[in-house]
Amino acid sequence: xxxxxxxxxxxxxxxxxxxxxxxxxxxxxxxxxxxxxxxxxxxxxxxxxxxxxxxxxxxxxxxxxxxxxxxxxxxxxxxxxxxxxxxxxxxxxxxxxxxxxxxxxxxxxxxxxxxxxxxxxxxxxxxxxxxxxxxxxxxxxxxxxxxxxxxxxxxxxxxxxxxxxxxxxxxxxxxxxxxxxxxxxxxxxxxxxxxxxxxxxxxxxxxxxxxxxxxxxxxxxxxx
Numbered sequence: 215x216x217x218x219x220x221x222x223x224x225x226x227x228x229x230x231x232x233x234x235x236x237x238x239x240x241x242x243x244x245x246x247x248x249x250x251x252x253x254x255x256x257x258x259x260x261x262x263x264x265x266x267x268x269x270x271x272x273x274x275x276x277x278x279x280x281x282x283x284x285x286x287x288x289x290x291x292x293x294x295x296x297x298x299x300x301x302x303x304x305x306x307x308x309x310x311x312x313x314x315x316x317x318x319x320x321x322x323x324x325x326x327x328x329x330x331x332x333x334x335x336x337x338x339x340x341x342x343x344x345x346x347x348x349x350x351x352x353x354x355x356x357x358x359x360x361x362x363x364x365x366x367x368x369x370x371x372x373x374x375x376x377x378x379x380x381x382x383x384x385x386x387x388x389x390x391x392x393x394x395x396x397x398x399x400x401x402x403x404x405x406x407x408x409x410x411x412x413x414x415x416x417x418x419x420x421x422x423x424x425x426x427x428x429x430x431x432x433x434x435x436x437x438x
Contacts, residue, residue, distance in 0.1 A: 218245040218275035221264060223252050225422035227434050229328040229386030232418055233283035234271025236382035239414050240297055241290035245275055251429050284316045287379040297379040304365045304373060308380040311357050311372075315383045319354065321346025326394040328386050329434055330422040339395040341437055348396070354387060355402050362401065370408035377412050385409055 220238050222231035238245060250260045250270065257268050265272035266281050273280040273289070280289045291297040299305045325347040329338070361372045361380075369375030372384070388409040391398060398406070409415055 216244055216246040218243070218273065218278075220245045220247050221261070221270050221272040222247060222249050223258070223261070223270045224425065224429055224431070225249070225418055226330050226425055226429070227252065227328055227431065228270060229389070230269070230283045231271045232328075232386050232389075233382050234273065234286040235418065236385060236414055237283070237287045237290040237297065237379060238273065240377070240379070240382065241294035243275055243290065243293060245273065252431055254431055254433055282316075284312060284383070287312065287382065291379060296376065299365065299373050299378065307361065307365065308373060308378065311361060312380050312383040314357070315387070319350040319387075322350035322354070322387070322390065326390045326396070327434065328389050329393055330389060330419055331435075332423075334435060335393045335395075338393050338437055342394050343396060351391075351396050351398075354384075355399060358384075358402055358405055359399070362405070370405065372405075377409075377414075381409060385415055388415075
């Protein structure tokens with residue numbers, strides 16, 4: 215019997231759910247995954263009833279109740295410490311850039327939202343390039359480049375060979391870049407390719423593609 219439940223939203227759209235799900239999978243927590251489809255307009259009532267902040271992801275595990283993706287990463291790291299780098303300095307850097315992702319980049323979120331549909335990507339490529347989104351993209355590329363230069367030797371991910379909590383926090387950014395196709399450096403494109411081909415990220419994409427058409431939300435499918 216599972217030791218708890220992870221509640222998520224639509225895999226096609228829910229960037230925060232992806233982050234929490236990746237952390238749970240990386241830590242190999244024995245939990246069931248329950249998807250609650252988004253409803254619009256407004257908050258989804260079925261999520262608001264269950265989750266303390268009315269949002270997903272939300273984890274119940276062995277008596278613990280955990281919400282907010284970054285908190286999920288930290289909780290999962292208590293079970294599997296390898297989610298953060300072992301080295302103290304690298305670990306501090308990983309937590310800092312993850313916190314920056316959690317709190318910022320509003321221009322990117324608003325103008326290049328997460329939508330994993332191939333049909334949507336065909337229409338979205340090259341769009342959404344507002345000044346605010348482009349400024350955020352430049353900042354993210356600097357974060358990736360600096361992190362890889364300092365800590366990324368030995369592998370394709372931010373901290374080398376292991377896909378960790380920091381990569382989980384930036385994985386939805388990768389999906390946005392693959393969908394909207396902004397101009398990126400060769401190094402950023404290589405990192406995006408590494409994240410996209412990670413088995414867990416690929417599993418999420420395949421599950422998103424299998425979601426029924428009844429789960430599509432017009433607000434996420436229309437490009438201004």
